Amino acid sequence: MNIIKDTLKEVIYAILPIALVIVFFQFTILHLPTKDFLNFLVGVFFAFVGFVLFLVGVNASLLPIGEAFGATLIQDEKVWLLMGFGFTLGFTVVIAEPGLQILAGQVAKSSGGEIPKYLLLVMVALGMGSFFTLSLTRIIFGVSLLKILLVSYILLFTLALFSLPEFFTVAFDAGGVTTGPLVVPFILALGVGMSAIRGPKAGTEDSFGFVGLSAVGSIMAVLILGIIYR
Amino acid sequence: MTIFVDELIVLVKEIFISLLPLLIIFLIFQFIRLKLPKEQFLVIIRGIVLTFVGLVLFLLGIKVGFIRVGELIGQTLGTLDHNWILIPIGFLLGLLVTLAEPGVRILALEVEKVTGGYISRKIILYFLAIGVALAVALSMFRMLKGISLWYFLLPGYCTILTLMWFVKPMFVAIAFDSGGFATGPMITTFMLALMVGSSAAIKGSNPLLDAFGMVAMVAMVPIFSVLVLGVLYKREELRIARLEKQDRLKEEKEIGNANSISHSLDR
Known part of the structure; x- marks a missing residue:
């Protein structure tokens, strides 16, 4: 109640x-x-x-699924399997994110249909899925989040130089939009599930950083789309 | 009312397609790996159905209600002679939306926990709300003047990427996550529609260049805010560490004194 x-x-x-x-x-x-x-x-x-x-x-539904996934994922010895799961999950969850649906609709309308809704949706989901996988593998190998973020953002701004200006604004918007009411609780639950298995010490620090790093993937995907369109 | 029915049909189809992959993946995992008990499985399926219905109704209301009105308000304000009024209105709306955003409350609680209560929930909430409000106001200004988003994002992220080496790594993780927490469903739907509407009404303004980018600003500001809090907290931590060291030295001295007194008494 x-x-x-x-x-x-x-x-x-x-x-x-x-x-x-x-x-x-x-x-x-x-x-x-x-x-x-x-x-x-x-x-x-x-x-x-x-x-x-x-x-x-x-x-x-999504919270228990996330926790259950988190718990089974981390038990997996094979890294490629974990990466596969991570990618599929990230991809499927972000496709359903309501904010992204709205953004893609608005972009399609504002561009007069030049940037089709589904192209943007799928691109963002691909990017987000990849970086969600990256944030999972980061924890396995214990790579510093700061270094990954530094490299990612330098890469983002470099890509932005070559991307169409319209895609630059939409890209950084997509980063914020993908982390909405569906993705955020799901990712947090996944983190909780993972840390429950790994013990409390590793847990707290590792349950953050997923959302921020996943957002980078969405930005990057749209920037790349902007380079292709050029 | 026909507008509702038309949208409803479109949405049911769209949301079904976008939730279907998730359902399929879950079913596959359920049978090959998760193997949750049947009761739990049924609860989850029911939850997915509920998510579907909720999503359809929510987006229906947002599309027919908020987005349409947002665009109309934007148009009305954009065509005014004093369209600078968009700036304070943006500030006010940004403030309201952030204070109401559930994600921000969760974040505030998290930071309070991490800093052991040194940075209280209220402070974070106000800090973030004012930050986001400024971000929206700045975006309005940017749109009116047609300034490129570059001039805001590049210096912003440069500062962020520098600041992050001066705080505890934990703060960096929370900070970058917070960018996602602050951009809730109202900012990304209603506010965006309002900006697209006004940009379309302002002569020579291109919505793709000028209206979009507001969410990007709103996502960037909380990262900065949390990092600044992290720097403040680090100073406090250093101060506590120094005080403890002083206390320890004092204690040692006292023990030393006591020892020498007892020595002299012995003699």
């Missing part, structure tokens, strides 16, 4: 302030036709109900 109460609170916090600001705008500067405004109110209702169901669903 507590989970539902917490979820309700979370969703109200997330949606209500913005909805109220919009209502305020409506009566001061916006003055939308009544029909449009009613559509908006119905939309708020759907978004509210949908977000609650979504979070409850993620709690009951």
